[in-house]
Amino acid sequence: MIIIQEIHQVIGVQELPFEDSYRDTYLPAVATDPDTRLLWFGWAPHGGGQGYEAATITAARDLGAWDRLVERGRYGDLAAWATSIEAMRYSMQVHVCEVENVVPVDFADLNSVPGTAGDHAPSVLRLDSLRSADPRGVLAALANAAASSASGMLAPAGCWASILGGLDRAPVHILYRIGSPDDLRDALGAADPLHQWSGSLTVAAGLDDEPMETRLLRTARWSPLV
C-alpha cells in the first residue's frame, strides 16, 4: 500500500476554501478509483505548530494507482481542481511512501474507507518524522517495539517510509491517535519539560536520541478517518 503524504502551507485567507475544495472535490473524485482513497485531512492546530499548515494523507493500492492519480491531477479530470488548489497555497511537500508492517492499519481494505464527507467530532493526531541513514534498521526496531511495548496515550495508526528506502534520506513517519483530551492535558501540563508522551514507539525502540520533527494535527469534521 502506498501513502501520499502532503504537507501544504496554505495562504491564510484561503484556509476555508482550501478545506472545502478538498472535501467537495478531491474526496469524492479520488474515491471514483477503487484503488485510491483520501484517508485523513487535518490542520496543524493554532498553538501547536505551523500556522495554516494542512496535511492530507491519501492511500493508493500500488504505484500504478498512484500514477493514475498523479496523471488525473496533471492533465485529467482533476487538472482544473489541482490548478485552483495550487493558487490557494504557498508551497507543498510531498512524500511518497510504502506502508510498513510495523503496526496494523485500519485502511487495508480501501473500499471500507468513506469516499464522501461525514460529520464527526475532530480528533487529534500526532505525526512523527524520523530521519536515519538506515531506515530498514529503524523500521525493524519500531516493529519490535510495537510488538512488545505497552499501550499509552499515543496509539499508533500507521507507519510509512520512502519508497526509495536507503537510496533516500527521507524520514520514516509514524502517525498516532491521541486518546483523549485528559491525556493531552496531563502531557501538556507535565512539570518536567523533558517528559515524554507514553505510547511512543520511537521512545520504546530507543530511537529518541536524535532530534525529530513532529506535527500535531486536528482532523476536519469530514475527514474520512479520525
Added chain:
Amino acid sequence: MYFVHQVHRLRRRDASGFEASVRDDLMGAIATEPGARLIWYAWTIDAAVSHLEAITMVAVEDPAALTRLSERTRSGDLASIGARLDDLRVDVQTRIAKPLRYNPLNPSLADVPTTAADHATVGYMHDFVPPCIGQARGYEDAMSNIYMAMTDTELLDVVLWAGLEPVAGPVPEQMNISRIQRTDAVVKLITDEFPRDIKKLGSWMFDALKVRDHWTTRLARCASWSPLY
C-alpha cells in the same frame, strides 16, 4: 536592550549535560560583567514541531555591553564555555532581537538572579512570525492596537510575555513568547475547531491575515531554575 536568543538542537543523551553547562557555567560567567544576564532557559516539549531543543535568552543592556559580550565570547573568558556547549549540540540558530513597542518583557538586569534557584516550571507558546512582505511595522501596529487590547479571557489565558524583533537572524520575522496560564487553554486550542464565524471580517483571526498569515509555534516549558519565568 538587546536579547540574544538561541535555539539549540540537541541529542537526548546530551540534554542534561547541556542544561548543566548553561546553568552552572554560562549563567554565572555572563553575570561577572555588568550589562548582560542569562534571563531565560526553556525546553521545547515532546510534540513540539522540533524536538529536542533548548531555548536560551541573554538580555544585554546596550551596544557597549553587547560589544563586551561579543569580545568575551569570541576570544575571552566565555570562549571555552561556548566551545563546550557547541560540542554538545547538533545545531544552533542565533538571533539578536530588540523589543517591539508592545513588548512586556523589560527586566532590570541588576535584579535578575545569577544563581540557580528552583521554582515551578511554566508552559509557553513560542512563536516565530514572519510578517507579510512590507508589513513588519503593520504587524507591530496590529499587535499593539488590537491584540494587546484584548483581555486575557479573549486570549484564552495565553498571555504575551515577550514581543521581540530579531535584527540579526535567518529571516525577517518577529517573535512572540506567551505564557500558558491554564493548560486547559492550550488543550482547547488543539482539540477544538474554531467556529467559522470567528474567521470573518472584523475578527482578529481574519483581519490579522493582512499583516501575517504564517507562524511557527513551539510548545515549550522553562527549566525549574530559569532566572525569569
